[in-house]
Structures are given as C-alpha cells and as structure tokens.
Amino acid sequence: MAYSPTACLVVTIVLQVLVLVAIALRLYVRVGVKGNIAADDYMAVLATASYTGLSILYIIAMANYGVADPELRISEEQASTGLLLVLIGEVLYLISTYLVKVSVAFTLFRIVTAKAHRYTIYTLLLIGAILTTIACFWAVFLCKPVNHFWDRFRGTAGSCKSIRTLMAVHLVQASWTLISDLTLGLVIPGLVLWDSLMERRTKILVWFLLGFGSLAAIATIMRIVYLPSMTITDSPADNPIIVFWSILEAAIGIICSAAATWRPLVSRLRRSSTGSCQPLGS
Template structure:
C-alpha cells in the first residue's frame, strides 16, 4: 500500500500541475497560451498512467490483506481471481495508455510533430472493460470483509465497525460506476475539458481505496495518543468490570475456547480452596498437536537457579556405549528455552501504568522478531504463554537448538509478522488450528454450564500464566494482559537461570507472607532426544514410561465417565435386588450418611 500511495501522490501532483496548465479548459483557452497545451497534455498523460498503476496496486494490496485474515478457501479463491483479473486487465490498459500514440511523445507534442494515435473508439472500449472489472473488484473487496469478520472471536459491535471500515471499498466501486458514462469523453475533440469528470472520479476512487485499506493501521496511533493525553492504560488488568472470571460462551460454539488443564489454563480462572498445579503432559501434548517437535515441559519444584541449570547439563546415569576419549566427565548441553509461571492475581495490587510496569521496563520498541500477542479472549493465557516462549525460540539467532515449530505455527508466525500486539492477539484467538489443539484437552462434563456465573465464581481466586524467555540478549516477560513486552535487562543463555529466578523472587516477594500458590514450569528439549545423544538407556526408558503415563492421563481427561458410572450403578442395584438385599443396602447407606453428618 505504501507503493500505491507513492503512485497516488504522483497522480495528485500531475493533477495539480495539469490544472495550472489548463486541465478542464476548452481548447479556445489555449489560443493565447500555446505553450500551456503541451504541458497540459503531458501531465494528463502522466496522471492517467499513475492513476492506473495506483488502482492496480491498491486493489492487490487490499486483496493480500484480506488473504492474511481469512482461513476460508473459497474466500481465498475469490481474492486470487480478483487479483489476477485486476492485473491482467489493468496491465493491458496501462500498456495501451502508454503507447497510445506513435511516437509516444506525439501525445503531448501533436502541435509540433507528426505521428498517429490509436482509434479513440478502441481506447473507450478498453476503458469500459477496465472500469467494469474495477467496479466488480471494488464491490467484492468491499463486501467480502463482512463475511470474513462475522465469524471472528469478537463482539457484534466490533464486527460491524470493522466490516464497515474495511467495506469502504464499496464507495470506490460506486465512484467507478459513476465515472463510466463519462468515459466516452476520451474520443471528444476537446477532451481536456470533456474528461474533467473522469479525473475527479479517478482521484476519489484511488483515495478512498487507499484510505480504506490503511484505516486499520491507525488504531495503534490512536491508542498511543489516547494513552499519552489521558494517562489511561491501553490494556487493563482483569477486573470484575473488564473480564468476567468465568467463561460466558457455550461449548457448542465452534469458536469457543474451553477451560482446560483442570481449570487452571484460562486467562482468569476461578479456583476455590484448591492448590493450582501444572500438568506437564497436557502442555507437552498440546504443542505436539500443534506440530512442535523436540520440546517438552518440566515442572520445577524449587525456585532456584540450580534447578534450572540442572536441566541444561544432565550427566549420563548408565555407561555410554562409545564414551568420548577426551571428556571424562561428559555432559550433554541443552537449552532451557524459557519458563512458564502460574501465579495468583491480586485484585488489590498496585496497577501498572502505560509508562512503567511494577518491575522491569516496557520495551515499546521491541525487535520485530519478538513474538508478543495481546490476550483478547478468556481461557487462553496458558496456551498463549506457551506460544510466547515457543515462537521466540525457533531460530538459530535465539538458541543453538532452534525449536521445530512445524508448518502450521510457522505459517501463523509468518502471517502475523509486523502485526501490532492487539491484532496479533486477535489472529491467535481466531486460529482454528490453535483453538482445536487447545480445546482437545478440555475436561468432558455434561453438567457444566459455562453460561452461568455464580457469586462464588466471581469472588474466587484468579490465576494467570505468563512466559519468560531470552530474545536478542534480553530477558522478556511476555504477559498478554500488558500493553508491551516487559524487559528485565540483558540476559544470555548462560545467565538465564540466575536472571529469571531473580525476577520471579521479586514477584513472589510482593505477595502476602505465607502465600505459596505458585507454579513454575521450564520449556526444555525433549529429554528422550537428550538421552539418545548421551546413550543413557535408563533415562530413555524412564522418559518413555513418562510419555505413556501422560498419554493415559490425557485420555482419561477427555473421557466422560458419567455413562460408565451409571452402568456400574445399575449393575450393582440389579445384583442387590436379585439377592433381595436392596432395601437393607439402602437403609445401611442412609445410616452411614447420617453418622458422617453428625461428626
């Protein structure tokens, strides 16, 4: 779109310069200004060609933008077809316009040179064809966003506003239609005067098209101006007025993000009287379902740097089949890609400001290769914290062992490159691949109505996941509820354990004395791969047993045992009735219940 704006600027300059030399004037006006006619024709010729190139590039740019946000294959086919037609017909019109006369400069030197130009009727016919294609393209590019945004994960008001903004292209299409009756002026003998309406409509068409496709990029600017003038935060912490503490979407909604990992995987999870815990098998299986290879999660039982360092250098337990000759204390080095921290959100904690968080500093000029997404929906902060680490450790510049994130996540990361944090968060929340993998670990329960929130839910404890990882020599805290990534200073792979533990200890110290409900999980290389590298058979077998246990636990998690329990209960009741001891059994059970209640 920047290229389109450059050509449109050139078009506007030609329009202003041409107006000075006689655009819109009748031929009699040039009788006493013969030198002006040459420049008027030259600027008309240049302006038309700049307009044609601008229109082509603007439409292609809008189509490419829509391709980045639509997962629908039919929409993609439509957009590619429109792009191909626009390029084909537009290029044909540009070539005819440039070489309309032979020699080319005869167009503006016709008073002093000899030459010839194409039949005006042929030129008008090509102009009609190009205008019809342009009008169809503008209307499709204007109406298609309505269908694209309707299934996005956002409220109806936002959908309508976004569709309206992106649909401004319809105005450009209407302008093209209005211009069509004036195209016959191309064959008018006094065409500098006759084509003034064509010039006006062309300026409106390109201006509206460029404006419509650029409006979305103004959002970060407006947010910055709002924050600097009013002192308001660009993204608030969850409160009872901003984020409900329980899901309000029904599980039947295909765009619903389920509450997973035992109720601790949500953005703002209500927990009453329970100790939060992480399940390494769930997180490991989740990223494997997303196509990530060679990574697993390890829960850390103590908040000290030695625990993290121990994950980077593991000595072999059993003898190596071919031990290195020059290294008697052979250890395999392996990175800790980052850590995921689960903590209780304090409602009465001093809030952060747009200028500075409680700890660290906002990196408002973070490097482009840093993946940071704002959290825009509930029940996704666990998945988002995981991806914040994984997607920042996939290149050799970040780690000696880059993570293989797979085709799906690679495509998603490439797709969102250059997006602001809020738009990247919207893209994440609307990713069918990520949502499907996330929801695969939701607990099956036919009795949970997530559309109902109780006062107890709203008053319960709220927990949140965030990620810490080192990128480009800096330790970053990646919290989707913050407006920017938080920098905690310089940090390399060797210094990561001490640096991140220091940050976490300062965070924990801000909690009331006796608060112990925290969990920390490290993102590390697959321990099975490391076992194979050092030839540790015992470690490999232990990790394989762990994986089988994880698979079994995940299978149980996704299973609904209500039917099984019902069948077992019916079998027991049938057996008691057959033995004639059903009433006696019921009375005994009642007595046991009464005794428990009296204790």
C-alpha cells in the same frame, strides 16, 4: 454536474494532504504501536507514491498547461506539454488504483483461511494485473508514433486509435475496480466474519473497518457514468470531470484503506484520555 477548475484544484491539494496524513498514521500504527510492518503496508506506500506523482502532475498541469481547464489560454507549446502530462497521469492513476487493491488483498490474507476465498482474491489480483497492464499499454500506445499524442500541435505525422476502443478499455478496467472494491471490502470480509466466534457487535465493527476502503466504489461509479462522454481532441482540457473523479477515487482508496488500520491507535488514545498511564508504544 457543475465543474469548477479552481474548486477541483483546491480539492486535489486537500486530498494530497489527507493522503499523506493517512499513510503517515498507518505507518505509525504499524511501526510505532504494533511494531510490525508487512507487505500490505509496503503496497500502500507504493500506491501513495504513485498517487502523489499523479496529484502533483495534475496540480502543475492544471495551473500552467490547461489540463482540465478549458478557460485557461495557453500556447501550442503549453498544450503539447499538457497532453504529455495527461498521458503520464493516466498511467500513474492506473498503477495507484491497482496497488491499493493489492494492499487491501494482502491485508485480507492475514485473516482469510478458506481456499475458496483465497483463490477468489488471487483471481481478482491476476485479472487486475492483466487489465491494468493492457490499459497502461493502450494509453501509452494510443497514437502511432507515441509522441504524436502530445505533438499534434507541431504538425507531426501520425494517427491515433478510435476513442471508442479507449473508452472500452477504461470501462472494463473501471468495472474490475468496482467489483474488486465490493468483493475485497464487503463480500469476503463478511463471509469470513459470518462464521467467526466474535460477538455480533465486534463482527460489525471489524466488518465496517475492513470494508471502509470500499467507499472508493462511489467515485468509481461516478467515473463509469461519465466515461461514455470521453473525447479526444487537440486540447488538454478534455474530460475534466473524468480526470477529477479518477483523482478522487484513487485518494479515497488510499485514505480509507489506511483508516482501517488505525484501530490500535484509537484504542491507545482512548485509554490515555481516561487516565491510563500505559505508554503509547508499549
């Protein structure tokens, strides 16, 4: 895969704008149209806040500190700052990804009644919480002392764990993410709708809307493909493609899960365009 630092920087900025627009429309639908904001919306807002922090860090770090840009010439001090931002960004990515899954799960709890389905969701969330916590701790405490990760340029004494252990932790976490995307986005909604009394056309539409968030699985698969190439050196420019797919994955998850809530807004706009005088917020 060809990698262009400038293109990735532009994509990150565009994704950030789209994420903010998506969450704003979600909140407008829930508050302005339906008048009912719930736990899944709060989780989506927290995921957006975490992703926004990740996105801003990535933009600053890539433009000024050589993160994911091997062609940018930087000083040792800048490289040290860049590695610190990489560490913070990794934690924010993990948190954002998990919160998106929690938001989708809370949305499903509104329509899921079968105990087997609910227990499946609870199990996924519990496993995800454990794996996300482990991955965060592993990232933060990869080196001993912790600051050795970003202070290696200053000759500080310390050591870091093997790259293979870090890769294994990320592969396990990514596998959970992929399984969760498919289970929460496609499998459980499909099982719920299969036994419903809706018309087939309506079933397909609802299944499509609920499963829209699973599109993030594509980015997850791409990240898994590149994870075996993960490296750790003294440069903040390591693993640019993995960083890019991580950002893309988190953004797609937020945007698509938000899009699944826009149906009332689309319906109101469609009625307005056909001449209905009914107020949008009624």
